[in-house]
Amino acid sequence: MKPSEKLIQTIREQGVTPVPRWRFTLKNVLLWSAFAAASLLGALAFSIILFAVQQTDFQVISHLSHSRLELFLGLLPFFWIILLIIFLIIAIYSVQYAPKGYKLTLARLVGYSAALSILLGTLFFIGGGAQRIEQAFAVNVGLYESIQEKKIKLWSMPEEGYLSGEIEQTSLGAFQLKDFEGQLWTVEYKKAFIPPVVLLERGEKVKLIGTIAGPGRFVATEVRPWGGLERNGRERRK
Amino acid sequence: MHFTKDICRQLSDLEIIHKSLEQVDYFSCLYERYEASLLRYVKRMGVVAEEEAQDVLQEAFIKIWKNLHAFDPSLKLSSWLYRIVHNQAISCLRKKQSFGKGRETDFDEGLLAHIPDDDSGENSPEALEEKDQRTRELIDQLPLPYKEVIVLKFLEDLSYEEISDVLKIPEGTVATRINRAKKALRKLSAQPTF
Numbered sequence: 352m353k354p355s356e357k358l359i360q361t362i363r364e365q366g367v368t369p370v371p372r373w374r375f376t377l378k379n380v381l382l383w384s385a386f387a388a389a390s391l392l393g394a395l396a397f398s399i400i401l402f403a404v405q406q407t408d409f410q411v412i413s414h415l416s417h418s419r420l421e422l423f424l425g426l427l428p429f430f431w432i433i434l435l436i437i438f439l440i441i442a443i444y445s446v447q448y449a450p451k452g453y454k455l456t457l458a459r460l461v462g463y464s465a466a467l468s469i470l471l472g473t474l475f476f477i478g479g480g481a482q483r484i485e486q487a488f489a490v491n492v493g494l495y496e497s498i499q500e501k502k503i504k505l506w507s508m509p510e511e512g513y514l515s516g517e518i519e520q521t522s523l524g525a526f527q528l529k530d531f532e533g534q535l536w537t538v539e540y541k542k543a544f545i546p547p548v549v550l551l552e553r554g555e556k557v558k559l560i561g562t563i564a565g566p567g568r569f570v571a572t573e574v575r576p577w578g579g580l581e582r583n584g585r586e587r588r589k
Numbered sequence: 590m591h592f593t594k595d596i597c598r599q600l601s602d603l604e605i606i607h608k609s610l611e612q613v614d615y616f617s618c619l620y621e622r623y624e625a626s627l628l629r630y631v632k633r634m635g636v637v638a639e640e641e642a643q644d645v646l647q648e649a650f651i652k653i654w655k656n657l658h659a660f661d662p663s664l665k666l667s668s669w670l671y672r673i674v675h676n677q678a679i680s681c682l683r684k685k686q687s688f689g690k691g692r693e694t695d696f697d698e699g700l701l702a703h704i705p706d707d708d709s710g711e712n713s714p715e716a717l718e719e720k721d722q723r724t725r726e727l728i729d730q731l732p733l734p735y736k737e738v739i740v741l742k743f744l745e746d747l748s749y750e751e752i753s754d755v756l757k758i759p760e761g762t763v764a765t766r767i768n769r770a771k772k773a774l775r776k777l778s779a780q781p782t783f
Contacts, residue, residue, distance in 0.1 A: 453753070
């Protein structure tokens with residue numbers, strides 16, 4: 352018997368049938384869907400990383416007297432960086448196994464996936480979506496330490512010269528500040544640099560650079576808006 | 590029902606695939622069209638025994654039959670067939686756990702002309718024959734990633750694009766592996782034989 356005849360006989364005897372086309376189509380659709388989802392989630396993670404970087408005063412860390420590296424590492428949004436890496440790996444893996452995905456080198460795959468996540472993530476960040484997602488995450492995930500919490504931690508070191516909170520009362524050359532742990536401080540700001548965007552009035556959230564002048568007393572050399580220069584983070588009490 | 594060579598000859602690869610899906614007997618046309626080249630390739634990859642190589646080809650064609658709907662017409666059919674046959678041959682060799690040891694491959698006389706060699710001064714038939722035998726042994730000593738590109742490029746005469754489709758690696762990687770394989774061959778050829 353010729354080998355070709357043997358082959359047909361085997362196919363007939365074993366009842367081997369071709370796998371239906373829809374299974375291959377479904378596999379490809381799943382791979383491309385995984386790529387799209389991973390790219391989108393990677394973009395969201397990147398936008399939150401951008402938000403974290405924008406919100407963190409990294410230059411402040413260089414003035415701290417101790418544990419700079421520890422604090423710096425503590426402030427990095429590791430959770431989102433790890434998520435971004437995971438989503439990038441999923442995106443790369445799904446393209447590699449998609450039809451003709453093998454044509455792209457690993458370097459190109461990494462480059463294209465990262466570029467897509469960076470582009471979409473930046474657009475999402477500009478649109479303000481990053482902050483909303485991050486806040487929603489902080490509210491709904493108990494173990495998650497939000498960027499805001501990290502920021503409060505950094506700006507709640509009066510002995511290091513960093514204090515933050517909400518203005519309770521104002522008077523000439525001084526105001527009363529309630530820090531985020533609830534402690535009241537009398538802050539002197541006569542010699543402080545205050546950018547025009549800061550309004551020294553009740554309800555204003557600010558961060559201060561200066562020195563402790565005594566129990567519950569702080570002399571500010573700089574008063575900054577809490578939320579950054581664009582948004583200013585004002586949530587006024589009515 | 591078995592088709593004569595004349596009937597098969599009139600059909601293109603794609604027509605054979607379409608007709609096979611309607612009537613399995615047409616699948617024998619595909620087998621016969623590629624049998625010789627694929628069988629030679631299986632042997633060159635290290636499955637040297639005729640019966641064993643035939644088994645590899647039969648099993649590979651059953652896989653081809655099962656996955657007939659997965660064939661992407663933008664690829665050359667031969668590349669797709671080589672890919673499945675290649676995987677089946679490697680799988681067979683791995684099962685045997687004696688891959689690449691003391692094997693000989695079916696060797697093409699023109700190989701040495703394609704693989705540049707620094708000491709190509711000796712051109713007598715005896716010297717060439719000896720050289721062919723030596724190169725054959727050297728290819729068998731290469732690690733699998735190098736051996737497969739050398740076999741596909743210089744023995745099967747496939748293009749970089751076709752090798753890329755067979756091995757599912759980027760064309761740049763194919764080129765790099767071929768260069769490294771050539772260097773490895775030269776290095777091996779410089780070693781004394783015992």
